[in-house]
Amino acid sequence: MVAQAAVKPIGHPAVGASIDIGHVSHAFDIDGTKLEVLDDVSLAVEPGEFVALLGPSGCGKSTLLRLVAGLEPPRSGVLREDDIRIKGPHPSRVVVFQDPTLFPWRSVWDNVALGLEAQGILKAQRPRIDAALELVGLSAFRNAYPHQLSGGMAQRVALARALVNDPKVLVLDEPLGKLDSLTRIAMQAELVALWQRKGFTTLLVTHDVEEALVLANRVVVLSDRPARIKADIAVERPHPRHRGDPYLADLRRQILGLLGLEATW
Template sequence: MNNPRAAEGAVLVARNVSKAFTAADGSTVVALERVSLEVAAGELVSLVGPSGCGKSTLLRLAAGLDHPTAGELTVGNEPIAGPSADRGLVFQDPTLFPWLTVRRNIEAGLAARGQLRRRRREVDEYLTLVGLDGFADAYPHQLSGGMAQRAALARALVNHPGVLLLDEPLGALDQFTRMRMQDELLRIWAARGTTMLLVTHDIDEALYLSDRIAVMSPRPGRIDRILDVALPRPRHRNDRRFLDLRSRLLEAFDLTCVEPAPASPPH
């Protein structure tokens, strides 16, 4: 693990987790099957895999928004029985309250738990941490996509979660903003030492951010393999070692040689 401090991080463990759903036609759909994964305190791990393999389902189970059909998830030594401020969740859409300022959005969780008066000063610290201290009184519609996502990160982090769950948090951003936000995410992670589990469809993003990458199989989702990203930070996307690891990931998805589509016959 590349983050030695693990200041706020907690260990997240999934043990033989399975999840099945009942489809509209009454059939059973197995989304996850016997998934086991341990994320160390302060570690940043990415989940990658084909669409529909259960990545977001596993994240929802870790957040306590749903319950496994079999198996167990724990944070520290405590079983996950439901949502908790100990586990922050950030979605692809920032989901800010449009009628509240940036400051009020970040304060929302503290206010709901009766902690705002005691911890109000921390809100300023997190505004500074995500680079929004000059936008505390702005409303969500006045922010760029990257700024709104930073506000969503601050709202999750101000609760001091032991684990931060990230479901494609940068997926809606343009490529240049996304790359800048990847650096922001790493800076915040290094500053707080929070354990992070990231769902992403972007292989380069997973390699750039992660200590380890868990590769999931097509549904029913299983952990097919785990790749250690033993590259020093800051990382460079054109580094030979980075490109070698990228090739290994592409091989895992059988994407190293994609046949071109056949040419249309002449009319």
């Protein structure tokens, strides 16, 4: 188990951790039949990197993230965070899911406070909640209940709930997948800004090629189930990136080709 993350006030750049995925295979038992989802996946993520995992729907990308988060142990292989084996969930690796999954019985403030409360350090660290809400621009909604928020606002609360723990690794499971396209573009920019400011390592699962290219340093393309790594592409462009950049357009064509969709481009 990783040692308890040092408590730092939000705003100080946390240093990202490295993630090492070594020969990981995973399968589910569904009604007695074995369903292979991951097949010998190996991936080394450097501290502070922003890696996007792209793949066809249902290929096992989200399963890989659950393994990184420690929500499930892999059938075989090893996952490490900073060379320490991942054996369970830890607040140094926080997940933001596709659904905001805010707790409807808690106010926005109490939702963001969840992590500190669960770790028993809320009393001493209350200002961090306000800072995290400030960071995502929702201070005015601290007393609102989740059902009073729009989809984008709810996802921003979920982001604040993750960031308040000063994670070393931010695990994003299609967090912008259900947002409308305008909110989505705005939040992509916010995400990049937060990542640059904080320096955490980011693992993003997405099925949106453009999103992956606009955000990540590295795009890892996965095959159909059982997922295997098909390509590992570096995106060497500084942020903020222009969506019409011919370099990105070229990569986009290349990736769509890998996903078997070259004809649509």
